[in-house]
Amino acid sequence: MKLKDLAKVVSGKLVGDENLEISGVAPIEEARNKDLVFVLDSKFLASALKSGAAALVAPADSKIKGKAALLVANPRLALAQILHRFAPKNQFIKGKHKTAVVADSTKIGKRVTIYPFVFIGENCEIGDDTIIYPSATIHDRVKIGRRVIVHSGARIGVDGYGYVQQGSHHIKIPQIGNVIIEDDVEIYANVCISRATIGSTIIGSGTKIDNLSHVAHNCKIGKDCAIVSLVGFAGSVTLKDHVYVAGQAGFNGHITVGENTVVMAKAGVTKDIPDNSVVSGFPAIDHKKDLEIQAILRKLPELYQKLK
Amino acid sequence: MKLKDLAKVVSGKLVGDENLEISGVAPIEEARNKDLVFVLDSKFLASALKSGAAALVAPADSKIKGKAALLVANPRLALAQILHRFAPKNQFIKGKHKTAVVADSTKIGKRVTIYPFVFIGENCEIGDDTIIYPSATIHDRVKIGRRVIVHSGARIGVDGYGYVQQGSHHIKIPQIGNVIIEDDVEIYANVCISRATIGSTIIGSGTKIDNLSHVAHNCKIGKDCAIVSLVGFAGSVTLKDHVYVAGQAGFNGHITVGENTVVMAKAGVTKDIPDNSVVSGFPAIDHKKDLEIQAILRKLPELYQKLK
Amino acid sequence: MKLKDLAKVVSGKLVGDENLEISGVAPIEEARNKDLVFVLDSKFLASALKSGAAALVAPADSKIKGKAALLVANPRLALAQILHRFAPKNQFIKGKHKTAVVADSTKIGKRVTIYPFVFIGENCEIGDDTIIYPSATIHDRVKIGRRVIVHSGARIGVDGYGYVQQGSHHIKIPQIGNVIIEDDVEIYANVCISRATIGSTIIGSGTKIDNLSHVAHNCKIGKDCAIVSLVGFAGSVTLKDHVYVAGQAGFNGHITVGENTVVMAKAGVTKDIPDNSVVSGFPAIDHKKDLEIQAILRKLPELYQKLK
Numbered sequence: 001m002k003l004k005d006l007a008k009v010v011s012g013k014l015v016g017d018e019n020l021e022i023s024g025v026a027p028i029e030e031a032r033n034k035d036l037v038f039v040l041d042s043k044f045l046a047s048a049l050k051s052g053a054a055a056l057v058a059p060a061d062s063k064i065k066g067k068a069a070l071l072v073a074n075p076r077l078a079l080a081q082i083l084h085r086f087a088p089k090n091q092f093i094k095g096k097h098k099t100a101v102v103a104d105s106t107k108i109g110k111r112v113t114i115y116p117f118v119f120i121g122e123n124c125e126i127g128d129d130t131i132i133y134p135s136a137t138i139h140d141r142v143k144i145g146r147r148v149i150v151h152s153g154a155r156i157g158v159d160g161y162g163y164v165q166q167g168s169h170h171i172k173i174p175q176i177g178n179v180i181i182e183d184d185v186e187i188y189a190n191v192c193i194s195r196a197t198i199g200s201t202i203i204g205s206g207t208k209i210d211n212l213s214h215v216a217h218n219c220k221i222g223k224d225c226a227i228v229s230l231v232g233f234a235g236s237v238t239l240k241d242h243v244y245v246a247g248q249a250g251f252n253g254h255i256t257v258g259e260n261t262v263v264m265a266k267a268g269v270t271k272d273i274p275d276n277s278v279v280s281g282f283p284a285i286d287h288k289k290d291l292e293i294q295a296i297l298r299k300l301p302e303l304y305q306k307l308k
Numbered sequence: 309m310k311l312k313d314l315a316k317v318v319s320g321k322l323v324g325d326e327n328l329e330i331s332g333v334a335p336i337e338e339a340r341n342k343d344l345v346f347v348l349d350s351k352f353l354a355s356a357l358k359s360g361a362a363a364l365v366a367p368a369d370s371k372i373k374g375k376a377a378l379l380v381a382n383p384r385l386a387l388a389q390i391l392h393r394f395a396p397k398n399q400f401i402k403g404k405h406k407t408a409v410v411a412d413s414t415k416i417g418k419r420v421t422i423y424p425f426v427f428i429g430e431n432c433e434i435g436d437d438t439i440i441y442p443s444a445t446i447h448d449r450v451k452i453g454r455r456v457i458v459h460s461g462a463r464i465g466v467d468g469y470g471y472v473q474q475g476s477h478h479i480k481i482p483q484i485g486n487v488i489i490e491d492d493v494e495i496y497a498n499v500c501i502s503r504a505t506i507g508s509t510i511i512g513s514g515t516k517i518d519n520l521s522h523v524a525h526n527c528k529i530g531k532d533c534a535i536v537s538l539v540g541f542a543g544s545v546t547l548k549d550h551v552y553v554a555g556q557a558g559f560n561g562h563i564t565v566g567e568n569t570v571v572m573a574k575a576g577v578t579k580d581i582p583d584n585s586v587v588s589g590f591p592a593i594d595h596k597k598d599l600e601i602q603a604i605l606r607k608l609p610e611l612y613q614k615l616k
Numbered sequence: 617m618k619l620k621d622l623a624k625v626v627s628g629k630l631v632g633d634e635n636l637e638i639s640g641v642a643p644i645e646e647a648r649n650k651d652l653v654f655v656l657d658s659k660f661l662a663s664a665l666k667s668g669a670a671a672l673v674a675p676a677d678s679k680i681k682g683k684a685a686l687l688v689a690n691p692r693l694a695l696a697q698i699l700h701r702f703a704p705k706n707q708f709i710k711g712k713h714k715t716a717v718v719a720d721s722t723k724i725g726k727r728v729t730i731y732p733f734v735f736i737g738e739n740c741e742i743g744d745d746t747i748i749y750p751s752a753t754i755h756d757r758v759k760i761g762r763r764v765i766v767h768s769g770a771r772i773g774v775d776g777y778g779y780v781q782q783g784s785h786h787i788k789i790p791q792i793g794n795v796i797i798e799d800d801v802e803i804y805a806n807v808c809i810s811r812a813t814i815g816s817t818i819i820g821s822g823t824k825i826d827n828l829s830h831v832a833h834n835c836k837i838g839k840d841c842a843i844v845s846l847v848g849f850a851g852s853v854t855l856k857d858h859v860y861v862a863g864q865a866g867f868n869g870h871i872t873v874g875e876n877t878v879v880m881a882k883a884g885v886t887k888d889i890p891d892n893s894v895v896s897g898f899p900a901i902d903h904k905k906d907l908e909i910q911a912i913l914r915k916l917p918e919l920y921q922k923l924k
Contacts, residue, residue, distance in 0.1 A: 003802045013500045026836075027815040073320070076780040076789075076890070077756075083814070090756060091719070091738060098718060101407060101424040101442075103399070115426045116717040117751065119442035119460075122399060134735035134753045135425065135769070137442045137460040137497075140398060152735075152753040152771045153443070153806065155460045155497035161518045162534060164384040168532045168550055169514055172494070174391040176333070186788070189753075189771035190461070192497045192519035192537075192808045198391070199335040208783055210777045210849075211808035211830045213499075214537040214555075224784045227807075228777060229830040230848045231518075231865070232538045232555045234508075242784055247830075247848045248866045248884075250556045250573055251536070252823070265866055266884050266898055268556075268574050280769075283576055283602070292609045301908045303615070307919070308771040409715060409732040409750075411707070413675045427750035427768075430716070443733065444803075445750045445768040460736040460753075463805035464770045469668070469844060472692040476840045476858055477822055478703045480802070481692075484641070486629060498769070499873045500805045500827035500845075507643040520806075522827045522845040522863075527642070540846045540863045558881060560845070569722060576864075576882050590882055600917045611923070614858075 005056055007070055010078040014070030020055055025086050038079050145183035160217025161196040173197060178276040310361055312377035314436040315378050325377025328363055333394050346387050461498040468502040468525025619671055623686055626694040636671055641702050650773025654695050761799035769806040776810040776833025789813060
């Protein structure tokens with residue numbers, strides 16, 4: 001591929017030889033001859049210019065010397081656009097792999113890819129262009145939208161964890177609800193999403209949930225949320241739209257988190273959070289206040305000596 | 309189903325039309341015409357009475373106006389009893405699915421259900437009426453009791469994480485023990501339970517372990533414990549009976565947690581805990597003391613200003 | 617097996633009857649007649665001597681009365697050596713199980729064992745003597761070295777979690793890199809390792825990663841590291857060699873952790889850590905300083921009263 005072809009893909013300003021051959025994309029520290037590298041942040045510009053790469057993609061205001069470059073408004077967007085062109089072709093045939101087991105009562109949309117060892121239970125619906133990777137499990141009555149990606153080993157529609165105490169025993173409450181995964185959702189590997197006791201557990205359109213996270217029964221996760229790995233939601237949590245949740249955060253049951261909220265790593269959210277908040281700590285509080293407390297904590301030994 | 313039939317199921321006091329037709333159960337906010345709703349807590353009574361439901365199940369002392377109702381001593385127990393009547397029938401045939409792989413030396417009890425892609429290794433025992441959901445793995449020599457439910461992707465009898473250091477290398481210690489899962493246990497999706505180095509890792513009867521939790525080698529988990537999601541036990545932890553462990557809690561190896569103890573979310577238990585405790589924080593301490601410290605922490609910035 | 621045979625296996629000093637028959641190895645509290653028990657720490661010597669065991673393996677300086685014994689420099693190493701002799705033989709045949717699905721373009725080494733329901737994608741390489749347990753998934757272009765053990769349900773080469781924000785939507789960045797697992801690595805059950813966006817996610821030789829941990833895209837994990845369960849690494853973390861990470865610890869993206877470092881349980885590492893550190897807490901700091909702060913925190917209620 002020539003640099004001028006890539007310039008069209010990203011609508012970028014081309015600096016240097018437009019006929020330069022680009023054969024691959026590499027991290028800055030590993031780049032060699034015909035590689036293209038990405039300067040996602042200006043602080044990496046100097047090392048990119050010194051690297052073994054043939055050319056770079058850099059922010060529009062970058063000063064380029066000694067290499068060809070594509071200058072773009074958003075290098076991260078350019079990364080997404082260009083990597084599509086360099087993605088290795090996969091030979092896996094669209095459709096249901098012969099080892100997959102899908103109940104007769106389930107409706108499969110068009111151009112759906114179902115990898116080996118996928119189990120899909122009864123009365124499910126799988127929307128058009130959805131991909132289900134190996135060994136994922138879709139339990140009975142789960143509805144999955146269009147262009148959804150379910151990664152390997154994800155478990156969708158597991159029984160909710162619901163019991164009633166009788167003496168010292170836990171009596172199981174049947175979990176007769178379902179899970180609804182809306183369009184354009186991505187559920188990563190080994191994520192578990194539990195079915196509702198009654199009604200539905202819902203993952204809103206465009207939301208992405210990273211590896212090894214857990215969504216309990218009757219949660220309502222909003223649209224375009226980003227939830228990273230090892231996050232846990234107890235039952236009946238409501239997350240409004242565009243919420244970002246960092247790794248290993250956890251949520252008490254029956255609370256509501258307002259839209260555009262950021263929940264920092266390892267936070268433990270114990271109560272309702274208003275829109276547009278940034279929270280951290282356990283119990284999670286306003287992040288600025290948490291930082292203030294953290295700063296004093298570090299001075300505590302010194303303070304304690306003075307007080308004594 | 310008629311309301312009078314459901315009254316018998318729950319031994320409830322019927323208020324209103326005993327011949328009322330009930331066709332389903334719904335969350336209060338979604339209920340329509342022939343739906344029944346559950347008032348699990350009196351604070352939801354008003355919204356249940358205003359809902360679109362035909363009838364409600366409510367605590368015995370509830371004041372009912374304008375709807376039919378079943379008044380019961382324990383609405384949560386009634387939920388379990390009534391949902392059994394409304395649970396969709398599943399067509400999956402009892403027995404071993406043809407894709408499952410079970411070693412010849414393994415003994416399978418009566419009325420056991422084994423879903424697709426289940427692997428059961430050598431010299432295992434699976435008790436009567438146990439259900440093993442898709443893609444679960446039962447490694448060699450694991451003993452599973454009666455009426456156990458193993459959810460999709462659970463891994464039982466994984467090698468314990470055991471090494472001896474030689475220079476800078478980790479030399480694997482063979483893990484020749486097993487796992488014993490007693491009767492009426494429920495192991496949720498993607499849970500991992502490691503086999504003992506020697507002897508057994510034991511999950512006591514009636515215990516329930518939610519999604520994505522980890523039980524290391526040689527743990528002895530008591531009877532009727534409730535362990536929720538993303539909990540981690542290091543090796544050789546003893547949990548006595550009726551312990552409740554909330555989400556993302558963790559346990560150091562070689563400690564004992566007394567019976568009827570509650571371990572709060574995200575707690576890190578580092579030493580033995582006496583019976584009937586409630587602990588939180590990391591290191592986990594008495595929950596009341598932890599709350600006291602938390603309250604002062606929130607005042608710390610103000611206090612610090614005053615001190616300066 | 618006779619005690620004198622085992623003495624040769626561990627190069628131990630034999631005390632008592634060298635022709636004593638040993639039929640098994642048991643935990644101290646469960647040992648009976650012909651069992652051997654291990655005294656891994658001198659504090660267990662008294663109970664081992666009182667146990668039902670026929671003989672014990674104990675530290676070289678132990679005073680033995682009333683039982684036969686093997687005295688060794690390193691009882692834990694002796695444990696590894698002797699358990700190999702007592703490990704039950706497994707009938708599972710080496711090679712690829714007929715239910716496993718492996719792409720034609722993938723190269724499988726010699727004496728590789730592939731259990732049922734394993735999926736291996738395109739253009740992978742699996743080194744000699746590697747074992748892949750049931751239902752593990754190896755995605756396209758992953759390279760796995762020699763003598764690697766991949767436990768059940770591990771997911772290697774999952775797409776990295778990478779998006780570019782466009783308005784309120786997350787646009788997926790193709791993840792065209794791979795994962796490289798070097799020799800002698802052990803990846804436990806349900807662990808997830810994400811492929812690099814570009815370049816490689818690397819797990820260094822001899823490293824062991826316990827159940828349910830997550831390694832994000834472009835991480836470089838060093839050699840002979842020990843990473844236990846439910847640990848999370850955000851993207852592009854570098855762990856140098858011989859790092860020990862305890863349970864439920866987490867790492868911010870784009871940081872470097874120096875060699876021989878110990879990261880304690882539940883720590884949240886937010887910035888670069890020098891070699892030979894011991895860190896704990898969140899944000900993770902020097903463990904001694906963290907302990908000092910913890911000690912004062914416990915006195916905080918009392919201190920607060922005095923101040924008032």
